[in-house]
Amino acid sequence: MELRVRALETVLTQKGYIDPAALDVLIDTYQTKVGPRNGARVVARAWCDGEFRNWLLHDATAAIASLGFSGRQGEHMVAVENTPDVHNLVVCTLCSCYPWPILGLPPTWYKSAPYRARVVKDPRGVLEDFGVSLPETVRIRIWDSTAEVRYLVVPQRPKGSLRLSERELAELVTRDSMIGTGLPLEPGITPAAGTPI
Amino acid sequence: MIYRSNADLGGQDVRDAVLPEPEGELFHADWEPRVLALTLAMNAAGLWNIDASRAARETLPHYRELSYYQIWLAGLEKLLLQSGAAQPDEIDQGRALHAAVAASKVLHAGEVAAVLARGSPTVRKPISPARYALGMRVRTLSVAPPHHTRLPAYTRGKCGVVERIHGAHVFADTHAQGLGEQPQWLYTVAFDETELWGVSRPRQRSTVSVDAWEPYLEPV
Numbered sequence: 001m002e003l004r005v006r007a008l009e010t011v012l013t014q015k016g017y018i019d020p021a022a023l024d025v026l027i028d029t030y031q032t033k034v035g036p037r038n039g040a041r042v043v044a045r046a047w048c049d050g051e052f053r054n055w056l057l058h059d060a061t062a063a064i065a066s067l068g069f070s071g072r073q074g075e076h077m078v079a080v081e082n083t084p085d086v087h088n089l090v091v092c093t094l095c096s097c098y099p100w101p102i103l104g105l106p107p108t109w110y111k112s113a114p115y116r117a118r119v120v121k122d123p124r125g126v127l128e129d130f131g132v133s134l135p136e137t138v139r140i141r142i143w144d145s146t147a148e149v150r151y152l153v154v155p156q157r158p159k160g161s162l163r164l165s166e167r168e169l170a171e172l173v174t175r176d177s178m179i180g181t182g183l184p185l186e187p188g189i190t191p192a193a194g195t196p197i
Numbered sequence: 198m199i200y201r202s203n204a205d206l207g208g209q210d211v212r213d214a215v216l217p218e219p220e221g222e223l224f225h226a227d228w229e230p231r232v233l234a235l236t237l238a239m240n241a242a243g244l245w246n247i248d249a250s251r252a253a254r255e256t257l258p259h260y261r262e263l264s265y266y267q268i269w270l271a272g273l274e275k276l277l278l279q280s281g282a283a284q285p286d287e288i289d290q291g292r293a294l295h296a297a298v299a300a301s302k303v304l305h306a307g308e309v310a311a312v313l314a315r316g317s318p319t320v321r322k323p324i325s326p327a328r329y330a331l332g333m334r335v336r337t338l339s340v341a342p343p344h345h346t347r348l349p350a351y352t353r354g355k356c357g358v359v360e361r362i363h364g365a366h367v368f369a370d371t372h373a374q375g376l377g378e379q380p381q382w383l384y385t386v387a388f389d390e391t392e393l394w395g396v397s398r399p400r401q402r403s404t405v406s407v408d409a410w411e412p413y414l415e416p417v
Contacts, residue, residue, distance in 0.1 A: 008288065073316070124403075144207065
């Protein structure tokens, strides 16, 4: 694969279609600048600020842009809020549509056949794979991103987080909790799952 | 003409577990980020649009045996050949052997941030009033068209309710075929689980929605 990719890069550079320096900037952008910590800031702001929450739920694209996140694969955003009665879950069964400006690149499982095939039919089984079990009374609302609208799940604010600052709250917001396959961390538990970007 | 998407996976009989992954884990080989960047850079060159690139990927015959970035690489090679931007001998030998076609632009390093931040919004001015209103019941078309489309097979011929209206958007079906944007109203249509799956599986208290362009729908 390595050679095949390098060969293609050479052809495209020699033919003048690409600027190799732009490739490095693109990679750096998604490796170090654009990732799920952006989305965590959006969620934490919604938890702290009722007016922002309402804005986010009514015009997510504008509310998210006000924090500086916009653009490719996030042109048309919709935020869906979890409540005690409804748990939201996002998928793209047709390819891998995902809100890049706030979550970065999709994880491997999000793009995989098991997730895309199963989550629309057996959401509770898929949640079990993530160690999440929801009460039977909770309705699971699955959003299949089949067009250019991208979805952000706003998870429920964890109990015991009242005294935390917005910044501390953002640390509780995991990537998976913004897709719906996870729940936010509880205060006092260090994130095991990730290196914040 | 038969058009077959190998990417339409919703509801298919796949038993494997979903494997969670830590947040920072983005790539699994050094060539993967290069493929990502090559694809994004070439998308900016204006030789094809995003819907045509999805069509190229989903019709790869070996789609299901390939990893994600293998799909992107094979899709990119296919698009280059289809558009005439590269020839098979060039891809085989890894060097330019023929004249380049005219690309609309080259994405330069200094423009990347601005181009990504701008994105490619798909909302357009509607050419006619919306046919459906919030809360209306609609039925999706039952027959798949012989070209790229974005109505998943598991939602074909099903009744649902219009939950959101997103304005008029570039119509993926025509855009992918090079027939223009032909903007159409876009709706979130929600389906009850028994409508989708019958009683073949225990109820899970779930609702699934798709975003469907108006031509995918008919009144109930």
